[in-house]
Amino acid sequence: xxxxxxxxxAILNNSxxxxxxxxxxxxxxxxxxxxxxxxxxxxxxxxxVKAEGLIHVYSHLDADGxxxxxxxxxxxxxxxxxxxxxxxxxxxxxxxxxxxxxKPQMVIFTDLGTEYASLLSQKTSELKILALDHHQVGGELxxxxxxxxxxxxxxxxxxxxxxxxxxxxxxKAMDNANVDLAPIAVVGALGDLQDKYDQRMLGGLNEKxxxxxxxxxxxxxxxxxxxxxxxTRPIHKALAxxxxxxxxxxxxxxxxSLAFLxxxxxxxxxxxxxxxxxxxxxxxxxxxxxxxxxxLLSKGLHYEIxxxxxxxxxxxxxxxxxxxxxxxxxxxxxxxxxxxxxxxLGIAVCMGDRGPALEEANKVLENYRRTINKYLGWVMExxxxxxxxxxxxxxxxxxFINDKIIGAVSSILSTSLPNPxxxxxxxADVKEEGIVKVSARTTDLLTSRGLNLGEIMHVAAEKCxxxxxxxxxxxxxxxPTENIDMFLKLVNELVGKxxxxxxxxx
Ligand code: C5P
Ligand code: ZN
Numbered sequence: 001x002x003x004x005x006x007x008x009x010a011i012l013n014n015s016x017x018x019x020x021x022x023x024x025x026x027x028x029x030x031x032x033x034x035x036x037x038x039x040x041x042x043x044x045x046x047x048x049v050k051a052e053g054l055i056h057v058y059s060h061l062d063a064d065g066x067x068x069x070x071x072x073x074x075x076x077x078x079x080x081x082x083x084x085x086x087x088x089x090x091x092x093x094x095x096x097x098x099x100x101x102x103k104p105q106m107v108i109f110t111d112l113g114t115e116y117a118s119l120l121s122q123k124t125s126e127l128k129i130l131a132l133d134h135h136q137v138g139g140e141l142x143x144x145x146x147x148x149x150x151x152x153x154x155x156x157x158x159x160x161x162x163x164x165x166x167x168x169x170x171x172k173a174m175d176n177a178n179v180d181l182a183p184i185a186v187v188g189a190l191g192d193l194q195d196k197y198d199q200r201m202l203g204g205l206n207e208k209x210x211x212x213x214x215x216x217x218x219x220x221x222x223x224x225x226x227x228x229x230x231x232t233r234p235i236h237k238a239l240a241x242x243x244x245x246x247x248x249x250x251x252x253x254x255x256x257s258l259a260f261l262x263x264x265x266x267x268x269x270x271x272x273x274x275x276x277x278x279x280x281x282x283x284x285x286x287x288x289x290x291x292x293x294x295x296l297l298s299k300g301l302h303y304e305i306x307x308x309x310x311x312x313x314x315x316x317x318x319x320x321x322x323x324x325x326x327x328x329x330x331x332x333x334x335x336x337x338x339x340x341x342x343x344x345l346g347i348a349v350c351m352g353d354r355g356p357a358l359e360e361a362n363k364v365l366e367n368y369r370r371t372i373n374k375y376l377g378w379v380m381e382x383x384x385x386x387x388x389x390x391x392x393x394x395x396x397x398x399x400f401i402n403d404k405i406i407g408a409v410s411s412i413l414s415t416s417l418p419n420p421x422x423x424x425x426x427x428a429d430v431k432e433e434g435i436v437k438v439s440a441r442t443t444d445l446l447t448s449r450g451l452n453l454g455e456i457m458h459v460a461a462e463k464c465x466x467x468x469x470x471x472x473x474x475x476x477x478x479x480p481t482e483n484i485d486m487f488l489k490l491v492n493e494l495v496g497k498x499x500x501x502x503x504x505x506x
Contacts, residue, residue, distance in 0.1 A: 063191025070350020111163025160204025
């Protein structure tokens with residue numbers, strides 16, 4: 001089983017209680033120690049299930065978190081385990097207290113919670129605690145819990161493996177039958193925008209999950225036109241809604257996009273039905289691609305041409321023309337269920353429900369799209385709603401933008417900022433708690449110059465009596481409302497410092 005997970009490792013001993021893996025290169029050494037923690041995690045889950053212990057799973061509310069919850073849920077179901085899953089936007093002291101009162105035998109955090117797992121383990125020794133996470137770790141961790149986190153092994157958790165990927169490896173170690181969940185982990189990684197390798201490819205440990213899914217006949221990976229919505233959107237809408245690549249006068253303009261297709265003699269409809277990208281013949285795709293390339297060239301956008309084609313991840317067993325068929329569309333559906341307060345639908349879909357849960361999830365997706373458009377329209381309505389500071393942009397969603405959706409709004413806005421050399425800090429009120437939810441986003445260009453938003457959110461939030469963290473490129477925080485101005489001032493300073501090559505300090 002292990003060899004099929006990781007071909008570049010040589011196994012010395014794989015007894016149930018003692019796993020030693022010998023590495024054959026630096027990368028392999030990192031993978032080896034990572035997979036040792038994977039096996040430790042699978043063992044304690046199996047032990048708990050065998051002892052009929054109650055397991056509480058906590059996962060994050062975004063696509064990756066929902067996918068992770070679905071993977072763990074299915075793996076535990078297959079073992080007839082006693083478990084419950086909860087989705088949360090963040091872990092805090094309140095949740096830790098709740099867990100201590102509920103006294104399950106085991107708590108599993110997926111796609112979040114490394115530091116809180118550590119805190120929890122300081123407060124109790126009766127509970128088995130497991131963190132399956134891929135976020136950067138802010139402080140020192142205690143030894144009283146099992147943690148599977150790529151960052152602890154020198155592996156980049158922002159691009160090489162997601163929370164659902166970590167959970168998938170553990171599920172696979174629990175039972176090889178869980179290999180059929182590999183496509184869900186691919187969806188989670190795409191949801192976390194980990195397709196950062198050449199031509200929007202998943203790389204690093206994600207590549208091993210892709211291989212598993214392909215070998216099981218569940219996934220096809222091909223290079224194709226990369227516009228979002230290839231299974232479900234009319235072609236002109238897919239073209240118009242794309243911002244990467246940005247096509248002047250076509251991005252954002254459905255009428256122009258339709259006219260462009262017609263000028264190429266590509267029929268947007270067959271009979272009364274709009275065609276999606278998947279319906280184009282190879283010849284039509286070539287015609288569209290070369291016309292777009294010529295068009296971009298005529299606008300001087302040579303660089304954008306390489307963004308027309310990318311890796312497309314198709315889930316073979318899903319129905320064509322549905323949002324589950326394309327990995328990126330599947331991820332948006334999961335994100336919608338999490339952010340619209342219906343995560344159980346997304347989890348059920350990940351666990352295989354293609355009946356009522358999927359039907360409901362599709363309705364939630366529609367509603368989510370309308371809500372996002374409403375929020376984007378609101379931000380654009382008044383230019384002062386996007387404020388520019390020396391080193392950052394700031395969007396304040398007041399109590400108009402739902403704090404669970406501010407992250408998605410921040411991601412979308414960050415792709416078309418007037419000056420891409422500044423990160424975006426968006427925030428909204430969480431009135432009932434007297435705090436604001438902050439979502440920070442930047443580009444790979446700025447992270448390659450040393451910007452690490454996860455670190456900045458962590459340091460600035462701590463100084464303002466809040467909590468923050470995440471990835472270099474996408475991070476978040478919760479901050480008491482009265483401290484937000486001080487927080488923004490600090491973030492502005494820290495961004496400037498990091499981009500000038502300085503240390504963040506804490
Ligand atoms: O909430 P949002 O989508 O903005 O979060 C971006 C990333 O930062 C997510 O992966 C989230 O888990 C992480 N985050 C964190 N600690 C926080 C807030 C967000 O690790 N306090
Ligand atoms: Zn994640």
